[in-house]
Amino acid sequence: MRATFSRAIAYAFGRRPELVFWLVVLAATVALFAADELLPWAVEYPSEWVIPLRFWVSDFMKWLINEADLGLFTFKQFTRSISWVFNWFLAASFGVLSEGVKIPLGGEALFHLPSLSWIALIAMLAIMAYSIRDWALSLLVGICFLYLAIFGQWGSAMVTLSSIVVAVPLGILFGLLLGILAYRHPWFERAITPLLDLMQTVPVFAYLVPVLFMFGFGPVAAMTATMIYSLPPMTRCTTMALQLVPTEIVEFGNMAGCSHRQLMWKVMVPSARPTLMVGVNQVIMLSLNMVIIASMIGAGGLGFDVLHALRRLAIGVGLEAGVAITVLAIALDRLSQAYAGKAPVRVKKKVSFVRRHPHLVAALAIIVATTVTGFLVPAVADYPESLTVTTSGFWEKLVTWINIHFFDTLDAIKSGLLLNVLIPFKRFLLSLPWLAVMGLLALAGVRLGGWRLSLGVAAMTAFVAVTGNWEKAMISTYLIGVSVVLASGIGMPIGIWAAGNDRVHRAVQVIIDTLQTLPAFVYLIPVVMLFRVGDFSAMIAVVAYSLVPIIRYTDHGIRQVPPSIIEAATAAGCTHRQILLKVQMPLALPEIMLGVNQTIMLGLSMLVITALVGTRDLGQEVYIALTKADTGRGIVAGVCVAMIAMVADRLISAWSTVRKKQLGLS
Amino acid sequence: MVSLKSGSTSEPTDASAQMNTAAMICKGVWKVFGPNAERFLAEHDSKASYEELIAAGLIGAVRDVNLEIRQGEIFVIMGLSGSGKSTLVRCMSRLIEPTAGEVFFEGQDLLKMPEKDLIEIRRHKMGMVFQHFALLPHLTVLGNVAFPLEVQGIDRATREQTACELIELVGLKGREDYYPRELSGGQQQRVGIARSLAVKPEIWLLDEPFSALDPLIRREMQDELMRLQNMLHKTIVFITHDFYESIRLADRIAIMNNGGIIQIGTPEDLVTNPATDHVADFTRDIPRPKVLSARSVMAPVDDRLTFTSSVPAETKIEVLAADIVDQKGPIGVTDGEGKIIGQITPEAVFDVLLHRGTKE
């Protein structure tokens, strides 16, 4: 009898053990719902059980700042001296680019050496671009910077640039050193890898708080935060670049009798240059991404302009400053990429210095000439204000016009979505018992990657509950969930279209490359103008910001399906539609899921920013912590965001790997 | 020749006896890749077959290699891909730390040497050429060739002068300020060769230096190497998997398989007396006239005959073939003192040329 029964089960489910598994899971979940009365603690995490981690962190920070003694000096002295050094660098670059330098001539007399004139800087960068690549790049860079002058953004842009000019080299230097350490000592790599993972998933706001605590409000704190933000990719890139140096090259270095230091600096680092330059480019881009966020803890310049405009809801001004940041990012990105791709060129020996370095000499000549003429003709020193143009009026009018004519439509869309999709979904997520969610994720972990993954996922989920952030985390999850679905709904068709058509592919590439250089805040401005504050605006902003990876990965995933398989399908008489749905999509799905994964990561990082437009989730928690300088609260909430990101990342990556292996694609 | 008699009490007496002729001696050298390789080897008393190692999850890249490289010879190590040639040559310079064994270079055990001394030896007595050239992409030809001297802290003028001489020696004069990517493969390897000679090494290690080149260029480079060797008389360890290359260059050949050395001998030894089927397989398609000498083809002399012409016993069949065909009769084979020790008939030469029944 029993045997027949189990045979029946085996018959029913034999080919689909998955089904049994998920049925059990479903049963367990239902049971937990029913348990609301019996086991209330399994549904809602009891507040008495919350571990006061955030207070511990805050206390630790206080202790660190006020009392910690590192032996030779106190922690406070340590941060003070770092601050002093950074401040010196910042003052120097600020002097050169923005304010000019006052040189005491003895007694009361001061000689005011002006900053670089706008003409000199544009000419210098254009010449640099020309010497690195060609006229086209030179023109692009020149136009980008001219834009800053013409649209009246020059002053702010120089403040921003002077901070970037310090943060980037420092980020590169420290990243390089950490990367080398990690390469040399595997234990060090093992130690910092999780830390780097965390740093890249914790929203930036979270570590603004401790930085603020240590360095106080101001440009130094802002620059330090920027530098820390750009550190992880440089560190990773360095370690990877060193590992990628061909063994033969390292062996050659050893055979030549290099000491450890010679081997590293004369052989490995120069040979690793191409990969290292990828890291350098990342540092530049991330630093520019930080511009606005850093202005919350005291960076002036363009970031401050955007933030200020956003607070006043002055769309025109905000948009112009936002575009200025983008323009700056594009110029620096293209310059650094061109430099990365440049191979050393042969120079003839035995010619004069001028002949060997014509570009350098020309740039120096222009700097001297403009500085001298600048004393006589003010327009040479500073771009004349009367010649600036502004478009902010136009943007304000446009928004007003849209609001007048389309308010009803927009409002209808917004309320429809809110009432029918967003709010029900939010309610559903909030009603889920935390223990069930944790169990489900752990089970998924077992299925996809085994016990280690499962335990990791469960621990990360538990962290959120135990630190008392469950409800806020669920709101974050709901916002991200809805946004990711929406982003996939928009991004996948575009990706499919681009995969099938080379011209569309190229156009889409250009557009998404540009979109990726836009700082996150820029997306927020028009959204807020059109939809006011609230969940809906947050969602739109997240979707807009996180759309890029899903398009890119869909396009790439479909393109990488081997042509022979498509030919086979065509030969079997499949229609285009069938090929797409039955061949290309299934094969591309693992890759597409990696895109979804990236979309989630970007979405989460945007989420914290959307706290500015009034969501009630973890993002807001971090933001409040920042305004109150509450270190513990900010860090713990930030780590919770990171936990959500990592759970999603680990599970999706595991699924993608398994699936790729099944399909024989890896 | 420099001989250092210092240290190494563990060195057996026969090793010191051979010292004036041996440039490098490997004794029981093992390199086993994989977890806990050393323990496994110790437990098995340094006797483990390739299969036993595989079963234990280890790779016996070099297994119990004993060999002796003589001063001034070209010693070729040959074997199929993965047979452990590169690993062995790297054990000889301690680029790879052997799992067990001793490597004597000029009487000193390299493996017991502190790092400082090792660096000194590499800086002054060893040169190495790599399969994929391993040129530094950010330096010019001049910078690359001068690099080993730069590392030693030699001043710019001196090192660049030495480098220029070497660049001229390998026929790249005029390209001193080219970057590696601007050169062809053959030219890049010439740079690699010049660079490895910059420190005036006593032992010259070449790991498949010509394998990445086209056949025509490869021939040219082999000639180049012979030309250099005729001028410089280095001790050379040359790795290749190409038998043609090895018979063109080698004084002696070591054949490796699965990490072990199967046979060491002159090309002729390997062809006439292959130790195993593996070696026989290796040598099957070799053009015999290029390898076999008069000595291994000659027949006993018929005392009553006198010969119109004769050749020394070392002459390769390839060289004497034309003569003997013209002669239409047997010719004599002489030893070092000119005494007739055998004769060669045209039939015997034809057999060799046509690859007929010369084998046992």
Ligand SMILES: Nc1ncnc2c1ncn2[C@@H]1O[C@H](COP(=O)(O)OP(=O)(O)OP(=O)(O)O)[C@@H](O)[C@H]1O
């Ligand atoms: N670092 C390593 N770790 C593990 N196994 C290795 C390592 N280096 C080499 N091996 C293994 O050791 C064996 C010998 O490798 P080696 O490179 O010495 O062969 P080779 O004779 O030089 O081959 P080729 O002609 O392809 O260069 C191979 O099976 C290889 O897979």
Ligand SMILES: [Mg+2]
């Ligand atoms: Mg090899």
